[in-house]
Amino acid sequence: MAKETLSITDNRTGKSYEIPIQDGCVKTADLRQIKANEQDFGLMGYDPAFLNTANCKSAITFIDGDKGILEYRGYPIEQLAEKSNFLEVAYLIMNGELPTKKEAEDFTHVVTHHTYVHENVKSFMDGFRYDAHPMSMLASTVAALSAFYPEAKNIKDPESRRIQMIRMIAKMPTIAAFSFRHAMGLPYVYPDNEYSYVGNFLAMIRKIGTSGYKVNPVLEKALDTLFILHADHEQNCSTTATRIVGSSQVDPFSAVTAGITALYGPLHGGANEAVLRMLRGIGHISKVPDFIKEVKGGQGETKLMGFGHRVYKSYDPRAKLIKRVADQVFEQTGLNPKLDIALELERIALEDEYFVSRKLYPNVDFYSGLIYQAMGYPSDYFTVLFALGRLPGWIAQWNEMLIDPEQKISRPLQTYVGEGLRDFVPISDR
């Protein structure tokens, strides 16, 4: 049988090394023995942006980017989106198995009964200006939860970790809804245990006056499905941020805040907002060819937002499922007027050599913004909805990292390319 090793010859010294291969990887720490001379630090891997570096072993999400496959704990995303619900998927992602009926009931009960936030959280959120971006409000308020639950520092206690994870799943929709109401100048609506997880969120967003709020079941199911599609995506930027910050053994509220702020960026979760800005900028279907020309001629300056992905080099499976959700939502809300521009962009891009040769396909953000807009959310709120969906992934990955005996505090190396040693020059002589 072929040996699971890699032979390396260092041409600087003529020495040869045999490095073990495990799970398709070599450990870059094994390269350290390769030295040009005794004083040499040893060979490192250089990989800005982690293009070809695994930083953990994970049993949560499997992606085959070339084939367009996405699975949570081995279950295909298509089946989960069609047959499951968000809380069940959150349980699966966090615990590794689908819940039994009793486990699902208990989980739903405990989440439902942790949705309230301390009244001071409300006052804290009131402190933001009327035009605060809801992602800034969400990130700051989730960070503030660590001050409300100091025992969350107890990250070595599995029961404490479990409670903090439940708290986050339960309270994030409340905080997210408060940030929405704050921007609208509307009073905050308290959680109502009579609703489902997503129904309660919709009620906290929409309820006006004292009469009961009737949840539209199609929009409830659509949002639930969107949350499922976003629930985890292995080592993306925000999950990596959560893991890296969590590796310092800080409390989970602080670690997840890192995930939220990473998601805020326009190259990550902020892309759904950027798609809408782009569609607004294009303005009319007749301007689509000019815009495509600008993207192709712009040397990366202008991007077709909602296209391209670090791992999917064929169609993003979530984008396919989202198109179906879009049809169901538009049937309720009427067509989004920007849909024709989006469809034309997609049609041209899927045929155009520039996009085809670079394997640029619509990603999850291309259609999600159109759906959120049709549901009545302002564009700066889209990433908040993404964050609500991604939360189970962040906390499950955080938990997995903490119980992995191979993990330590994350601390990448650098290769220093700055000035050599020199003497300080007093300001009068500079």
Ligand code: ACO
């Ligand atoms: N529009 C036009 N050209 C693009 C796009 C795009 N959306 N994405 C990549 N390219 C081009 C690059 O300019 C580059 O061209 P070159 O080879 O001529 O220099 C080539 O395609 C490869 O792109 P990279 O930037 O190297 O790809 P990378 O894997 O680093 O980036 C990313 C992935 C960030 C998602 C990128 O495709 C992008 O910026 N897309 C738009 C933003 C977006 O939709 N983000 C959401 C991602 S999904 C998510 O976070 C949930």
